[in-house]
Amino acid sequence: xxxxxxxxxxxxxxxxxxxxxxxxxxxxxxxxxxxxxxxxxxxxxxxxxxxxxxxxxxxxxxxxxxxxxxxxxxxxxxxxxxxxxxxxxxxxxxxxxxxxxxxxxxxxxxxxxxxxxxxxxxxxxxxxxxxxxxxxxxxxxxxxxxxxxxxxxxxxxxxxxxxxxxxxxxxxxxxxxxxxxxxxxxxxxxxxxxxxxxx
Amino acid sequence: xxxxxxxxxxxxxxxxxxxxxxxxxxxxxxxxxxxxxxxxxxxxxxxxxxxxxxxxxxxxxxxxxxxxxxxxxxxxxxxxxxxxxxxxxxxxxxxxxxxxxxxxxxxxxxxxxxxxxxxxxxxxxxxxxxxxxxxxxxxxxxxxxxxxxxxxxxxxxxxxxxxxxxxxxxxxxxxxxxxxxxxxxxxxxxxxxxxxxxxxxxxxxxxxxxxxxxxxxxxxxxxxxxxxxxxxxxxxxxxxxxxxxxxxxxxxxxxxxxxxxxxxxxxxxxxxxxxxxxxxxxxxxxxxxxxxxxxxxxxxxxxxxxxxxxxxxxxxxxxxxxxxxxxxxxxxxxxxxxxxxxxxxxxxxxxxxxxxxxxxxxxxxxxxxxxxxxxxxxxxxxxxxxxxxxxxxxxxxxxxxxxxxxxxxxxxxxxxxxxxxxxxxxxxxxxxxxxxxxxxxxxxxxxxxxxxxxxxxxxxxxxxxxxxxxxxxxxx
Numbered sequence: 199x200x201x202x203x204x205x206x207x208x209x210x211x212x213x214x215x216x217x218x219x220x221x222x223x224x225x226x227x228x229x230x231x232x233x234x235x236x237x238x239x240x241x242x243x244x245x246x247x248x249x250x251x252x253x254x255x256x257x258x259x260x261x262x263x264x265x266x267x268x269x270x271x272x273x274x275x276x277x278x279x280x281x282x283x284x285x286x287x288x289x290x291x292x293x294x295x296x297x298x299x300x301x302x303x304x305x306x307x308x309x310x311x312x313x314x315x316x317x318x319x320x321x322x323x324x325x326x327x328x329x330x331x332x333x334x335x336x337x338x339x340x341x342x343x344x345x346x347x348x349x350x351x352x353x354x355x356x357x358x359x360x361x362x363x364x365x366x367x368x369x370x371x372x373x374x375x376x377x378x379x380x381x382x383x384x385x386x387x388x389x390x391x392x393x394x395x396x397x
Numbered sequence: 398x399x400x401x402x403x404x405x406x407x408x409x410x411x412x413x414x415x416x417x418x419x420x421x422x423x424x425x426x427x428x429x430x431x432x433x434x435x436x437x438x439x440x441x442x443x444x445x446x447x448x449x450x451x452x453x454x455x456x457x458x459x460x461x462x463x464x465x466x467x468x469x470x471x472x473x474x475x476x477x478x479x480x481x482x483x484x485x486x487x488x489x490x491x492x493x494x495x496x497x498x499x500x501x502x503x504x505x506x507x508x509x510x511x512x513x514x515x516x517x518x519x520x521x522x523x524x525x526x527x528x529x530x531x532x533x534x535x536x537x538x539x540x541x542x543x544x545x546x547x548x549x550x551x552x553x554x555x556x557x558x559x560x561x562x563x564x565x566x567x568x569x570x571x572x573x574x575x576x577x578x579x580x581x582x583x584x585x586x587x588x589x590x591x592x593x594x595x596x597x598x599x600x601x602x603x604x605x606x607x608x609x610x611x612x613x614x615x616x617x618x619x620x621x622x623x624x625x626x627x628x629x630x631x632x633x634x635x636x637x638x639x640x641x642x643x644x645x646x647x648x649x650x651x652x653x654x655x656x657x658x659x660x661x662x663x664x665x666x667x668x669x670x671x672x673x674x675x676x677x678x679x680x681x682x683x684x685x686x687x688x689x690x691x692x693x694x695x696x697x698x699x700x701x702x703x704x705x706x707x708x709x710x711x712x713x714x715x716x717x718x719x720x721x722x723x724x725x726x727x728x729x730x731x732x733x734x735x736x737x738x739x740x741x742x743x744x745x746x747x748x749x750x751x752x753x754x755x756x757x758x759x760x761x762x763x764x765x766x767x768x769x770x771x772x773x774x775x776x777x778x779x780x781x782x783x784x785x786x787x788x789x790x791x792x793x794x795x796x797x798x799x800x801x802x803x804x805x806x807x808x809x810x811x812x813x814x815x816x817x818x819x820x821x822x823x824x825x826x827x828x829x830x831x832x833x834x835x836x837x838x839x840x841x842x843x844x845x846x847x848x849x850x851x852x853x854x855x856x857x858x859x860x861x862x863x864x865x866x867x868x869x870x871x872x873x
Contacts, residue, residue, distance in 0.1 A: 214722060214725070215718065215722060216597055216598070216697055216722075218697075218834075220815075220836040220837070220839050221838075224842070225816055225817045225839070226816060226817070228439060229439075229467065229482045229483050229485075229486050229817065230482070231482075243837070243842055248824060248842060273598060274597060274598040277597060277598065277631065278628075278836060279532075279815075279834075280531060280533040280547040280548060280549050281439075281549075282549035285549075300598060302598075303567075303602060303631070303633050304533060304548070304628075304633065307548075307549065307552070308550075308552075311549070311551040312551065361424070361425075361565060362426075363422060363425075363426040363563070374551075374563060375555050375558060375559070378428065378555065378558075378559050378561060378563070379559065381420060382559070384419060384420055385419055385430075385559065385561055388419040388430060392416075392417075392430060396665070
């Protein structure tokens with residue numbers, strides 16, 4: 199994985215709570231191979247009408263939000279199914295971070311393993327940001343992962359927290375599995391003791 | 398942040414967590430040992446990732462698989478899956494499992510079924526274990542007193558390669574269900590009530606332990622339904638303390654321990670329940686005696702109301718964000734505020750899924766279907782959760798009851814719960830479903846899903862609209 203340190207990009211509002219991963223990528227696309235083009239299925243049934251024509255009202259079909267690389271969402275974004283395809287669809291589309299008051303647990307974990315930053319901010323900060331995006335669309339947001347600081351388009355900065363272990367992996371491009379494989383001696387000695395306890 | 402030196406009463410979760418802790422980093426990340434790994438036909442790509450790294454599954458004897466998401470329910474012939482990409486999903490699982498010496502119950506195996514039905518059924522899921530699977534409804538297996546949770550593809554690859562998983566310790570919530578469920582009220586109604594009470598994010602970051610008289614009174618199958626939908630309340634895992642019901646259920650199952658191993662296992666299992674006085678991070682109390690059969694009206698499992706209720710009015714909701722959400726949900730569902738649920742006509746009925754596809758569910762539905770006819774405008778399906786469930790139902794004559802009533806009697810699989818196999822409804826259709834999610838488009842683009850228990854689904858099928866199953870039982 200490529201190291202991530204700083205993201206500066208435009209943001210688009212997804213201003214509804216409980217956006218489930220079935221919305222992010224409908225189940226009928228889950229068998230599509232992971233070839234880097236899953237972005238075309240992102241928010242498919244919101245982005246496109248039943249005839250496949252883009253829905254002009256959906257935020258990612260409207261300038262300046264069509265160029266957004268950051269999403270600003272409401273509470274419990276990514277709830278529901280464990281499908282990692284939801285993260286791949288966001289990633290392939292070009293989304294690098296999602297800012298929300300809270301996330302579904304499995305989605306958050308899947309995101310961190312694919313270099314998509316799930317950034318939790320207090321509800322009042324998110325609501326303020328949604329209001330800014332409505333009033334003055336087109337500004338940029340800067341995310342500094344090392345400092346765990348997000349700077350909004352009005353210049354205000356807010357602290358966030360990413361799990362320190364995951365943050366370390368993201369900043370340094372460390373692969374979690376490689377790290378675990380370097381610890382297998384401990385796993386084996388645990389396994390030996392565990393096997394004896396539960397034999 | 399560590400509870401390494403924790404003394405005094407412990408929760409069941411604490412006991413299982415500490416038993417499986419291999420490494421605990423200063424930053425709180427914990428490497429956990431995984432006892433059982435279940436795989437299904439959505440996860441063959443994880444084997445590609447392994448292969449790219451030159452790795453193999455580390456402990457194939459502890460991995461069990463079955464195709465369920467992509468299998469058709471009108472045939473058991475792999476070659477008859479018309480869509481090559483979907484057929485490939487099933488084929489890849491079979492090839493990968495065979496190459497890695499992983500036990501897999503294929504389409505023609507008599508043990509095939511939905512992964513969360515066959516785990517308990519085969520005795521693979523047991524108390525005290527950590528069990529994972531690339532599916533959010535893995536919470537189901539917690540009904541046996543296991544710590545079981547859903548993981549994503551990257552985590553599946555990690556578990557295949559190492560038999561371990563990095564996790565941060567979650568908080569523990571106890572949901573205490575006091576009193577007794579009334580006649581005609583089921584575990585499905587209990588969990589829908591819990592989700593409606595705490596909300597769809599109510600237990601995010603938590604593991605739920607379900608306790609109290611209404612929970613211990615449930616059969617094993619009821620407990621599986623209850624734990625299954627924990628994720629719909631935001632909890633990655635749900636658990637019920639193992640007891641005599643659990644032990645009686647497990648005894649004699651193919652992968653359950655036997656002889657001296659059984660006695661030793663039993664001694665370990667009896668020590669698992671939370672100690673008296675154990676502290677929970679959060680506690681919620683539900684009065685089970687007040688619960689009625691539940692129906693969802695909206696597009697989130699938290700939108701559940703009693704069958705004698707009315708579609709809610711957004712104008713009565715003070716919170717603007719929630720009001721807008723209700724307006725959107727009602728528009729999608731094609732419902733108007735104030736409508737009585739019992740006035741709403743239905744187009745399709747789906748009885749099945751890892752939530753309600755077990756034998757007791759089919760018995761409850763058949764009891765309502767017996768001697769009645771599916772409404773002329775209704776297409777009703779029964780999809781058993783596994784091949785053993787199907788064969789048991791056929792031995793009891795349930796298939797004949799369903800078919801005589803006009804239901805389709807199908808083969809085992811996930812089917813219309815999420816439609817990954819192509820079995821979906823048409824836009825605008827109203828589908829009464831015993832599954833777990835009423836999300837927008839879950840059962841097909843534009844399909845309107847209402848979640849209910851199995852007897853309630855059968856009642857809707859035979860009356861053509863939502864009906865209070867308690868009245869049908871009474872013969873009214």
